[in-house]
Amino acid sequence: MQAIVLNQAGGVDQLTYQAVEMPVPEAGELLVKVKAFGINPMDFVVRSDEQTLTAFLGTQRPAILGWDVAGEVAGIGPEVSGFELGDAVFALSNGRAYAEYVTVSAAVSVYKPASVSYTEAAGVPVAAITAWQALVKIGHIKPGDRVLIQAGAGGVGHFAIQLAKHFGAYVATTASAKNHDFVRSLGADQVIDYTQDVFEQVLQEVDLVLDTLGGEIRERSLAILKPGGTLVTIIPPLSEELVDKAQQQGIQLTLLIGQSSTEDMQSLANLLATGALKAHVSTVYSFDQIAQAHQAIESKRTVGKIVVEIP
Ligand SMILES: NC(=O)c1ccc[n+]([C@@H]2O[C@H](COP(=O)([O-])OP(=O)(O)OC[C@H]3O[C@@H](n4cnc5c(N)ncnc54)[C@H](OP(=O)(O)O)[C@@H]3O)[C@@H](O)[C@H]2O)c1
Structure with a gap:
């Protein structure tokens, strides 16, 4: 699969496209075909500094950024119940969402409301x-x-x-x-x-x-x-x-350092479903525009959320 990887921390030029091995869902995990991922200020902070990159994603290189994800369940690991192939989900992952596929703990994944697009859902978690x-x-x-x-x-x-x-x-x-x-x-x-x-x-x-x-x-x-x-x-x-x-x-x-929580994600999903809460996505970037997306979030002037879509 294709992913946006970092072989070392640094500027936006360090974000490169590379074929990497498909992740395999372990016990308790879903394999998600990524439809969209959200961009947060933490993405450029983690990208920019080797120590921070290691603190968030460990020493393995290349590293893959990306915590906000929305997509379709494409694989189900052992000991997972309540999800089927093809389910539309969104989640705050443990990273690695800048890719065509990512594994996410089923415990923190929730169903995407049908009235909410993948792009909007990807702007929600963090x-x-x-x-x-x-x-x-x-x-x-x-x-x-x-x-x-x-x-x-x-x-x-x-x-x-x-x-x-x-x-x-x-x-x-x-x-x-x-x-x-x-x-x-x-x-x-x-x-x-x-x-x-x-x-x-x-x-x-x-x-x-x-x-x-x-x-x-x-x-x-x-x-x-x-x-x-x-x-x-x-x-x-x-x-x-x-x-x-x-x-x-x-x-x-x-x-407060925001924590992944199924209960909180479910409360947010309920509000999104009724329309009481909406993710306002001001700019959508394509998969090959990650450098522009990072430059935008680094400017601290983006409005609502910015999101990258994967076709
Ligand atoms: N601890 C945690 O768990 C956690 C979680 C999420 C985010 N954060 C941190 O929280 C901060 C905000 O995150 P975010 O995702 O909301 O950032 P963001 O989307 O990048 O915020 C951009 C917005 O900030 C506004 N802004 C910039 N300077 C301002 C000022 N002096 N007064 C009022 N508005 C100002 C800008 O509006 P104008 O153009 O109108 O100024 C712009 O719309 C970041 O530093 C992020 O790293 C922490």
């Missing part, structure tokens, strides 16, 4: 699971909560706005002017142009902040939270200084 776990699992979001989603136009942010609205929150978000219509269309009640306005001057008394940016923006987020409020950040690391500051202000500060 970003939507992260948004879900931040708002629901850690933030315990409830109707009437005042919530700030930083970078609402991004992959995580655009799911988070929709989820926060679904749970009945008042949703504020930051975005540049070109993305205001987009974030409003997702349900944002208050849109702050971070290039013009200082968010802590126009928003106060917030119950929950989802920080997708880190640095000084994360620190400034403390100022708008109510005592007892929650700041969930998805950008490591956390400084001791920030932890102390949050504690002094009575704010619950949590660093």
